[in-house]
Amino acid sequence: MHDAIEVFSENLDELQELFRDAVAPKLHPRRSAELEGAAAKLFGKVEDTIREAARMPAGRKLPAERLAETAQAGLKKVFGKKAT
């Protein structure tokens, strides 16, 4: 998730629009609500799962805090209620 967000970090507005127009209308409201809260829930706190994920990419240093920060900001932007 982190890398996908980083790849499109200059176009998150477009992803947000895409999510709102094409994806969210097809989701169950409960699932939409889950996604809305996903940024904080998954990446609000640096836990072992995030530390483990940060160690996985071979050949590059990715601090867990940076992974969490980037992923949280990206998910908040794409799935959040209002443009941030």
Added chain:
Amino acid sequence: MSEQDLEVEAFSKFIVAIEPWLGEVVLVGGWAHRLYRLDARARKLDYLPLTTLDGDVAVPPKLKKEESTIRKRLLEAGFEEEFIGEDRPPATHYHYGKGGGFYAEFLAPLEGSEYDRKGKRKATKEVGGVSSQLLRYIDILLLSPWNVELCEKNGYALSPKRTVQIANPASFLAQKNPHPPATRLQGQGQRPAVYARCDRGVLRKPG
């Protein structure tokens, strides 16, 4: 030929084999992630995309009928089947090249209940002649896919160029988010939650 070249070669052969259905199927998972870098909206990053051996392909519940089937074309192109588990039809990996390397697997949306009338879990289904694993939320990946052109110029042994569909990144992210326990991937092909939180393709030993 490097390992990466072999993978790209196998992937290119796979794309040619499924050509009649390229407008219907959507590449998801690690290969979609890798192909994002070819999109004009992608940032140029100073690290390589994470690699993955499996080519996950999302298929709609039904594919248009062609003279051949996906299965036939894959076998004719030199892919070999590996049957996984005991479901009927069995979940299948299509391998290219001896000793591992690239393989493709097909995923179709699980619609309705996870169990049939006899209480048996609906795990697989035949679509286009291939066994597809039935998974919840695969339909998200079929929504508004993006197109990517693959050709010799951008490193793929494809002439003429082919246009493939990849999951749009918003769907990709939505599908990667962990699902409630009742709807998590289960059974054959199940991945631990960490796979959902970080891309499946990253599961490589550090160092």
